[in-house]
Amino acid sequence: MSLEYLLTITKQTEIIPGIYELCLYGDITQQPIKPGQFVDIKIPDDAHLLRRPFGIAHVDRQNKTITLLYRVVGKGTAYLSRCPLKTELSVLGPLGNGYPSDHLMPGQNALIIGGGTGIPPLYELSRQLVAKNINVHHVFGFANQAAIFYEAPFRALGPVSYATNDGSYGYHGHVGLLLDAQFADAVSHYDAVYACGPKGLLMAVDSRFSKHPHAYISLEERMACGIGACYACVTKLRRNPDIQLKICDDGPVFKTNEVLI
Amino acid sequence: MSLEYLLTITKQTEIIPGIYELCLYGDITQQPIKPGQFVDIKIPDDAHLLRRPFGIAHVDRQNKTITLLYRVVGKGTAYLSRCPLKTELSVLGPLGNGYPSDHLMPGQNALIIGGGTGIPPLYELSRQLVAKNINVHHVFGFANQAAIFYEAPFRALGPVSYATNDGSYGYHGHVGLLLDAQFADAVSHYDAVYACGPKGLLMAVDSRFSKHPHAYISLEERMACGIGACYACVTKLRRNPDIQLKICDDGPVFKTNEVLI
Amino acid sequence: MTDLTISLPGLDLKNPIMPASGCFGFGQEYARHYDLNKLGAIIIKAATKEPRLGNATPRVAETPSGMLNAIGLQNPGIEVIMNERLPWLATNYPDLPVIANVAGNTEADYVAVCQQISQAPNVHAIELNISCPNVAHGGLEFGTSPEIAAKLTKACVAVSQVPIYVKLSPNVTDIRPIALAVEAAGAAGFSLINTLVGMRINPKTRQPILANQTGGLSGPAIKPIAIRLIHQVRSISQLPIIGMGGVTTAADALELMAAGANAVAVGTANFSDPFACPKLIAALPEELAKYQLSDLSSFDLRRDLIHD
Amino acid sequence: MTDLTISLPGLDLKNPIMPASGCFGFGQEYARHYDLNKLGAIIIKAATKEPRLGNATPRVAETPSGMLNAIGLQNPGIEVIMNERLPWLATNYPDLPVIANVAGNTEADYVAVCQQISQAPNVHAIELNISCPNVAHGGLEFGTSPEIAAKLTKACVAVSQVPIYVKLSPNVTDIRPIALAVEAAGAAGFSLINTLVGMRINPKTRQPILANQTGGLSGPAIKPIAIRLIHQVRSISQLPIIGMGGVTTAADALELMAAGANAVAVGTANFSDPFACPKLIAALPEELAKYQLSDLSSFDLRRDLIHD
Numbered sequence A, B: 001m002s003l004e005y006l007l008t009i010t011k012q013t014e015i016i017p018g019i020y021e022l023c024l025y026g027d028i029t030q031q032p033i034k035p036g037q038f039v040d041i042k043i044p045d046d047a048h049l050l051r052r053p054f055g056i057a058h059v060d061r062q063n064k065t066i067t068l069l070y071r072v073v074g075k076g077t078a079y080l081s082r083c084p085l086k087t088e089l090s091v092l093g094p095l096g097n098g099y100p101s102d103h104l105m106p107g108q109n110a111l112i113i114g115g116g117t118g119i120p121p122l123y124e125l126s127r128q129l130v131a132k133n134i135n136v137h138h139v140f141g142f143a144n145q146a147a148i149f150y151e152a153p154f155r156a157l158g159p160v161s162y163a164t165n166d167g168s169y170g171y172h173g174h175v176g177l178l179l180d181a182q183f184a185d186a187v188s189h190y191d192a193v194y195a196c197g198p199k200g201l202l203m204a205v206d207s208r209f210s211k212h213p214h215a216y217i218s219l220e221e222r223m224a225c226g227i228g229a230c231y232a233c234v235t236k237l238r239r240n241p242d243i244q245l246k247i248c249d250d251g252p253v254f255k256t257n258e259v260l261i
Numbered sequence C, D: 001m002t003d004l005t006i007s008l009p010g011l012d013l014k015n016p017i018m019p020a021s022g023c024f025g026f027g028q029e030y031a032r033h034y035d036l037n038k039l040g041a042i043i044i045k046a047a048t049k050e051p052r053l054g055n056a057t058p059r060v061a062e063t064p065s066g067m068l069n070a071i072g073l074q075n076p077g078i079e080v081i082m083n084e085r086l087p088w089l090a091t092n093y094p095d096l097p098v099i100a101n102v103a104g105n106t107e108a109d110y111v112a113v114c115q116q117i118s119q120a121p122n123v124h125a126i127e128l129n130i131s132c133p134n135v136a137h138g139g140l141e142f143g144t145s146p147e148i149a150a151k152l153t154k155a156c157v158a159v160s161q162v163p164i165y166v167k168l169s170p171n172v173t174d175i176r177p178i179a180l181a182v183e184a185a186g187a188a189g190f191s192l193i194n195t196l197v198g199m200r201i202n203p204k205t206r207q208p209i210l211a212n213q214t215g216g217l218s219g220p221a222i223k224p225i226a227i228r229l230i231h232q233v234r235s236i237s238q239l240p241i242i243g244m245g246g247v248t249t250a251a252d253a254l255e256l257m258a259a260g261a262n263a264v265a266v267g268t269a270n271f272s273d274p275f276a277c278p279k280l281i282a283a284l285p286e287e288l289a290k291y292q293l294s295d296l297s298s299f300d301l302r303r304d305l306i307h308d
């Protein structure tokens, strides 16, 4: 099982201002890839040493491509967005542990909660759940309507409830309030809950589903090695803060109530 | 008159192992460019701060291209050699002063002496002299036959005498010895002498043509600004070593016997 | 309209950006390529009492995201600077404030040059270079001991007609006692950082690339060290700081200002891009707008922001 | 066949390349991806008396050609290291020499850990970390004063079963007196350099990016500083030096060796490329061949080559 792949950019599109869809072709798809796992990409400029972690939004085994969705936030993603087609990228992955879903049976229900650039890995997750005949409901939070991306692909998989901070689309308010307002019975109704997004969203999910036996959140942290060796990306266990887990290696997916966010 | 141009790579060929011919397209050719002037190229990688200076081997005004010939010696030239077609490069130039040739009249004789990667600017020089109906004779030194490049283009302009260190082609020995052996009357025979190449070659030319009224050598030095502001590339005047000239700005071409090499 | 003006002792600037000493000569070369009036100010190449030839070549080498230089303070000497270089600037750029960088072998040298150069009408401030790593004498020694640095500062302040910003060295175990001593000696502000001492070796000859063996490391590579030192000095002093070290973009300039710098000098970036300064100045309003700011005043809150 | 072996006190190595402390954990993670037997040795993460949780996150930030880290010496403590980590290495890589990096709050801590860890059968040497910039106590203080550094070294040498290489700090005005003091105290060699203190600021919040505010700067950005310091220490001492700082390629490794290093550790490069060490080792013969060398012995001429 290899760790590093040279993947070729076969498609790169700015799907909404500042958000890019990036397709990478190569042998990485010959490995099992679980939704929620991530890749760590070397920006092809010597001045940038640290790799950039991104969730895997879509795995297409037939065409040997993976798709990433990323926002340009700093120098590395800006550089990536300017890389032309055919650029070869050194990619580590798949890294970390994905979202557990083996316990789900066809016909059961899953709630997928995301926000902003936490959404990408949830797309592959949703696809795989739907393929297993799980009913998927999505709850997504965005700053405003203009920030929403991948609406149609998600709607094709199941209903999507949106919350926007400014009320420009869907529910007016953040995801936590939307959950309170419209998903009061979610804990019992859903056989699995999956979340990825900004800290506030993760805290809302963590507390609301703290006792749910199959509720999972995916964390982000600044990383160096990406494989568990450097201790850059640690998080403390809730039941014993003297024990630290590594987000890159023990995560990025954790059970609710497991770690201190 | 602009200083910085964005030029596009339209051709890049490894003409012999380790030596590249690079064609750059853009507005720089709308300026007057004298043979012996150089360009200073930003390597398009943030880790490389200093620009790389290269002589201009050919100016094609009609096609708006300049041609450079360069050897891969370190990280910057290695990077450059991997840049694909259509890459845009930030290029400063033309910089420095070229070889003076206004005094030459049609039918007069010029001797062009070069070695290794000192040869590129001499090609444009030779072309322009031949266009003015000057008779040009070339004397070139190389390590061995395999290192020789641009033989046919130069032969098309006038006779070429080669010296190789190992005797594998032409005269066996360095250029200074070849000059002694076969160009004993050069000082009086040639109306202009032009040289560019390694330090040993320049010293040989500088001493042999120290009194020639129109003998010129082109120097190399590590540079930072390329435009005369930082004092990185100084050389001392022979007649008064307390006076320093800047190779980038006062040179790179100097009269023989003018500076301490 | 974004207001980029800043006001510091001796320096009322239309924007906080200036080329750093030694990276811009006396302005003449860059003036061939753009209007120097775009600059907030200009820090000229070091002036010494006598003309200096500097070190042997090679004088520069590249390093990852940085460069080494060992120019060795080559300059035409105070007479030529007073009689030719400064008048040239005064004639062509009468409104451009000049900061004169002063260096010397001995305290007497420094004092003589400060006295003389501070009388030039367009010299608004002095940057006292007690931190040049590339000369055998009068470079680093003056900058590594609080006592010597303070004594020199005091002597120069006594004779100068203009405020003195002391340029501190990053090559020290603790910069704070030096900064405090220099402040007590009457400095109007600080300028930091000068270069870090570095070396490159040619693997073929196994000899240093620079003729001077060591050189001063500058460029983006040292930016995090500059930020740390600016932050450290800001945490113990309220004096104005001209910050420098690896600044290339408007974001870099604001990062140094967030660390505690009041103005920002740009050195090595001029070599990568001769238009680095005007480009940076032009980009500042948009960069500030990213944070909903329309002037630099919020950076004056820095005393509250910095806890050390 | 190129001969890459080197022989230093405690360390007979098949090649001079080893991962640097803190950049390779205790080997287990990288061992999932390649055979650690390719390495000359392995320097393990700092060991302290008690387990340490380290600093708050964020712990790393990127800088141009470099990175800042403020891990804060997180480690499971000497007991777990002795009982689990070292035995794991001994079982899986019985022929891999281990260099144990030791840190502490107090001299007594250091002494206790050195005594204990030097008894592990696969620990061939100790790297005494008196230069960690990222902890409140027992970091830099031990490394900036010649007297304190010497006293600590002496105490550790007295109890250790294996040679001690003292890891010096680059954050000092003059490294030479510290190196000499440590040599006189019985160190078997030096390890240099540790990271330089740096900072990055988030321009949005105008607060440091790292929770710890400052962090240690590593990576190619610091390579010229490492070369200068290795060269400086080599010019005053004949003790072996394990050099490190920004090494990424075989050419970098040879450049440090030309400066005076006998072996070379690779830190940050492991993050950019997890296969950095084996790739570098594989490239060494070809790199030496460029200079018509088939072993590392010509680098032993370095005493003749270095004039300071």
Ligand SMILES: Cc1cc2nc3c(=O)[nH]c(=O)nc-3n(C[C@H](O)[C@H](O)[C@H](O)COP(=O)(O)OP(=O)(O)OC[C@H]3O[C@@H](n4cnc5c(N)ncnc54)[C@H](O)[C@@H]3O)c2cc1C
Pocket: A038, A050, A051, A052, A053, A054, A055, A056, A069, A070, A071, A072, A073, A074, A075, A076, A077, A078, A117, A118, A120, A121, A219, A220, A221, A222, A223, A252, D061, D062
């Ligand atoms: C497991 C994981 C999955 C992720 N998946 C996605 C995704 O699918 N789509 C997406 O747009 N973003 C994702 N992110 C965030 C993404 O990694 C950062 O936005 C990106 O690294 C920023 O790089 P930059 O060079 O543009 O920013 P810079 O600020 O220039 O980066 C500087 C350094 O900080 C790190 N950094 C900055 N922001 C973050 C962050 N939020 N998380 C981790 N490191 C950061 C960078 O990796 C780099 O090392 C993910 C992060 C993690 C940890």
Ligand SMILES: Cc1cc2nc3c(=O)[nH]c(=O)nc-3n(C[C@H](O)[C@H](O)[C@H](O)COP(=O)(O)OP(=O)(O)OC[C@H]3O[C@@H](n4cnc5c(N)ncnc54)[C@H](O)[C@@H]3O)c2cc1C
Pocket: B038, B050, B051, B052, B053, B054, B055, B056, B069, B070, B071, B072, B073, B074, B075, B076, B077, B078, B117, B118, B120, B121, B219, B220, B221, B222, B223, B252, C061, C062
């Ligand atoms: C006026 C002038 C004209 C030149 N014309 C040509 C040409 O036409 N063809 C050609 O092949 N080469 C030419 N050179 C040499 C060319 O500039 C260097 O080979 C090139 O800069 C090496 O870059 P690198 O990144 O590969 O080497 P590195 O060693 O990685 O470069 C590191 C630094 O050293 C500088 N450097 C290294 N060698 C030289 C050198 N010989 N001269 C100046 N700076 C150097 C680089 O510019 C860079 O700043 C010329 C040099 C000068 C000064």
Ligand SMILES: Cc1cc2nc3c(=O)[nH]c(=O)nc-3n(C[C@H](O)[C@H](O)[C@H](O)COP(=O)(O)O)c2cc1C
Pocket: B224, B230, C020, C021, C022, C023, C045, C046, C069, C071, C073, C101, C129, C132, C167, C193, C194, C195, C217, C218, C219, C220, C222, C244, C245, C246, C247, C265, C266, C267, C268, C269
């Ligand atoms: C080529 C060169 C010459 C320099 N000459 C001087 C000088 O004469 N006086 C001085 O105080 N600093 C000098 N410096 C230091 C710069 O002014 C500045 O402090 C340092 O380079 C850090 O800024 P930077 O990273 O933006 O270059 C010089 C720097 C370089 C690169």
Ligand SMILES: Cc1cc2nc3c(=O)[nH]c(=O)nc-3n(C[C@H](O)[C@H](O)[C@H](O)COP(=O)(O)O)c2cc1C
Pocket: A224, A230, D020, D021, D022, D023, D045, D046, D069, D071, D073, D101, D129, D132, D167, D193, D194, D195, D217, D218, D219, D220, D222, D244, D245, D246, D247, D265, D266, D267, D268, D269
């Ligand atoms: C993430 C990280 C953790 C480190 N931890 C330690 C440590 O525990 N002990 C130590 O002596 N040095 C530590 N270092 C310093 C390295 O061992 C090395 O001295 C330094 O990083 C320079 O080498 P490099 O540029 O190759 O990384 C650490 C460096 C990094 C980047």
Ligand code: FES
Pocket: A222, A223, A224, A225, A226, A227, A228, A229, A230, A231, A232, A233, A234, A246, A247, A248, A249
């Ligand atoms: S990034 Fe190194 S342990 Fe997670």
Ligand code: FES
Pocket: B222, B223, B224, B225, B226, B227, B228, B229, B230, B231, B232, B233, B234, B246, B247, B248, B249
């Ligand atoms: S390179 Fe700056 S003066 Fe010549």
